[in-house]
Amino acid sequence: MKPQLTISEDSLTLEIYGGYGEIGGNCVLVKDRDRKIVFDNGIRFQVLRKYYRGRIQPLGINELRSIGAIPPLNIFEDIDAIYISHFHLDHLGLLGALPPGVKVYVPSIDILEVIEDWYRRSSTWLAEIPHRLNIKIEEFSAYHMDEHGVIPIPVSHSAYPSYAFLYEGYSKTLFYSGDLRVDSPLRSRIDTLSNIERAIDSMNLDIALLEATNIGGIETPIGSEEFRNIMNRILMENILVIISIDPLDYELFTAISELALLSGRTITIASPRIIDVLPKWLKTSNTNNIDLSRIAIAIELEKPTTVPLQYVGLKQDVFRTPENFLLIQEPVSFLEMLRQMRLWGEELPRNAIAILTTPEPLETELEVEEKTLITWLYTLGIQIYRARFSGHYYPHELRNIVDILKPKKLIPIHTKHPRLVYTVVQQMLEQSR
Known part of the structure; x- marks a missing residue:
């Protein structure tokens, strides 16, 4: 499986294997000199629905991988870590399909254990969601930069807890949004924009991978x-x-x-x-x-x-x-x-x-x-x-996010309308200059 999009700038190379031009299935490989990390490990439900329905079910992990429903195995070779933004399956994916020895950082080990118990005894491919004993699971800390240059940022979403990630590379800085909304049901208790602004501080952001699920949608926003x-x-x-x-x-x-x-x-x-x-x-x-x-x-x-x-x-x-x-x-x-x-x-x-x-x-x-x-x-x-209270920000809130990120380059993911996002954001950036 080839990446949906590849971008190289100086020492940094991004390869997107899921979530570009589609909603869900996020998987982003970051290669930066001696570092190799992955953001999310999602199932591409868009692909899954094309091949399976009713009594037609997957024969196993190898078949799911062969049709591109889950990330290819080669991207996990010599990897430093996988960072899971939240526990929806189009981001968490099949931890049981990961190769031995991989380290996975998650928002909450306690909640992951509950989710794995839901699926462990499943008679379908969902039984591969729980991780195997040879997979290392660790919990990251909000706003704390780890040894790989990754800073988790708490954000509001319809799965709790959810995080965006800031990556400080050798030559470039990168923001990966995961899924997020600006207007939380808990209002000021989970303030996405303030949390992102706090993490970025005065940092110049080179690339932003920003979800845009609701861009191009026709539903009336409910805050x-x-x-x-x-x-x-x-x-x-x-x-x-x-x-x-x-x-x-x-x-x-x-x-x-x-x-x-x-x-x-x-x-x-x-x-x-x-x-x-x-x-x-x-x-x-x-x-x-x-x-x-x-x-x-x-x-x-x-x-x-x-x-x-x-x-x-x-x-x-x-x-x-x-x-x-x-x-x-x-x-x-x-x-x-x-x-x-x-x-x-x-x-x-x-x-x-x-x-x-x-x-x-x-x-x-x-x-x-x-x-x-x-x-x-x-x-x-x-x-x-x-009463659809979306887990994602609405189109009229995009400017607020872009004004905080101020990225040199923005890549829309988790959306069926990336061209529309490019056009809108380009106009915003030109107006702000």
Whole structure:
């Protein structure tokens, strides 16, 4: 597999093996004299969908590599380290497919262990997500430059924690964004622009690899203020509200929890995966405003947790007094719960509302077909709202990012419209000169 794009300047050579001209599958090789590092190790779902569907499944790692769905093996030869920006699979990829002895830096070892447990017993190729014993996993430190010249920068995204990276090379400086958004659901607690500005300081940036997922999109931007207003209006009604979120989206979970508590509702978690990551989230300093006495677990899950939370019954408590609860789900277990309700012979309270947050573009990683989910919701008489609070910055926020980076050269990645990004950014840079 040849790189999608190669750039050489002085001692620095960049080779992009995924994420250029497509959304997801990021993999960027950096070669700089005696250094060789990789940013992200993503699965190219765009390629995966072309070859596999239904009963047609991959025969193994070698086949996935042969069609270009995962990075080629040769880029990992004599490598110093791989840096994973966050845990969405189009960036994390298949750690089990890495050659022995590779060192992988991740945002959180605790959360990685939870994710690996989700997939370890899978009967499909997803069983290759967990790393093997001969792979070295380490956790990097924010704003700390390591021995390879890499500085991790905390950013807001729909997977927590997420990082961008600044690389200080022998002759060039490089910024790699990973995935990020400017407007966080947690507002000032995770300030992407301030964090990037702090890391760059007065450094002159030569090259910026900047994600541009929403450039060229046609969806109306919804920021934190709009999202909070929508949620507040819904929560003020005396109805059952179910919200579906990604189990890695700690920022959204925290923001929703705070809004639910202000409206007098008890948050009821009905997702095993969210329960799995909850103890890891609660270890962070950003959860101080969450009242654990107002968070409950659906007893029907029969899911134990180390967090001291109360248990409530969906049938006995939530469905009888729906105005007192906010039911939090995630897509995988959402369908399971609804199907189980049919077996119970249970009907949802009248005028129940389901909110689908879908923070990522629908063409990326999905484990549940949304059309199927919507069919079940309509069958059960549930009104559906979509509140897409994107995990990526919006087009009107691009100038703010470029003004901070001020790169000599910008390379758009994680977008289907790189030419559009080039045109817009070139105009911005010319206006600023």
